[in-house]
Amino acid sequence: MAAEDQPEPDAPVDDSNVSAQLFGKWSVTEIEYADPSTERYINVTPVAHTMGRHAGKQFKKSEVSIVERFINRLMQTEENTGKKQQTLNIVRDAFELVAERTEENPVQVLVNAVENAAPREETVRLKYGGISVPKAVDVAPQRRVDQALKFLAEGVQNDSFKSATSAEEAVANQLVRAADYDVGVYAISQKEEKERVAAAAR
Numbered sequence: 001m002a003a004e005d006q007p008e009p010d011a012p013v014d015d016s017n018v019s020a021q022l023f024g025k026w027s028v029t030e031i032e033y034a035d036p037s038t039e040r041y042i043n044v045t046p047v048a049h050t051m052g053r054h055a056g057k058q059f060k061k062s063e064v065s066i067v068e069r070f071i072n073r074l075m076q077t078e079e080n081t082g083k084k085q086q087t088l089n090i091v092r093d094a095f096e097l098v099a100e101r102t103e104e105n106p107v108q109v110l111v112n113a114v115e116n117a118a119p120r121e122e123t124v125r126l127k128y129g130g131i132s133v134p135k136a137v138d139v140a141p142q143r144r145v146d147q148a149l150k151f152l153a154e155g156v157q158n159d160s161f162k163s164a165t166s167a168e169e170a171v172a173n174q175l176v177r178a179a180d181y182d183v184g185v186y187a188i189s190q191k192e193e194k195e196r197v198a199a200a201a202r
Contacts (some may be wrong), residue, residue, distance in 0.1 A: 010039060010150065021045050022046045023048065023063075023095065026149060031111055033115070034112070034126035035118070037141045037144070038114070038141045040062070040141065042145060044066055044107060046065075046113035047083065048086060048092075058150050062121070066109060067107065067110065070153070071084070072151035073149045074153050074156060074157075074171070091166045094106075094172045098175055101172065102179075106170060109175050110175055112178075113148075113152060114145060114152070116178050116181045116187075117180060118145060119146035119147055119190075119191045119195055120138065120194065120195060121138060122139050122194050122197075123136055123137070123197055123201045134197075134201040135196075135201060136202045147191075153188075154190075155170075155174045155178075156174050158186055171193075173185075174186065174187060174189065
């Protein structure tokens with residue numbers, strides 16, 4: 001058989017789009033950040049379960065996907081401790097609800113919610129001669145992200161615990177409303193409260 005008659009080998013399959021999708025569906029390559037201070041600490045990857053590879057390593061949590069960090073935060077209650085697969089499935093289903101409601105990438109909605117719920121100021125207590133005085137301080141970017149994830153997770157717990165609201169619905173509700181900066185949602189109200197107390201302590 002002549003060389004020109006031989007069949008061409010199959011072209012390599014381009015799986016770059018598949019590998020860059022969270023849960024095999026949501027792109028993580030075109031996420032936009034509105035807050036430059038926290039951008040470094042909001043890492044977005046297509047991996048939602050790293051099997052604890054970052055555990056025990058200081059500051060490595062910032063390299064973990066913000067989606068997995070949110071999942072881990074949702075597990076930090078007595079009833080849900082260690083239920084990683086169950087919580088991951090809840091977040092996956094919640095992302096579907098977010099996409100239906102907003103017609104946006106739910107990963108982008110999560111990033112927006114974290115940025116909006118991150119407090120910029122908080123108070124510390126200083127002692128002057130035995131007298132404790134509150135003092136307003138700026139919040140470090142990494143702590144801002146930690147606090148935002150905490151507020152979002154607590155909001156989900158409050159909405160779904162001993163309630164007719166499903167966990168998936170509670171997660172979607174918190175993310176969508178926080179991304180829209182709805183002051184009636186738990187995460188945003190907690191952020192506003194922290195900043196209000198800090199402003200009074202200036």
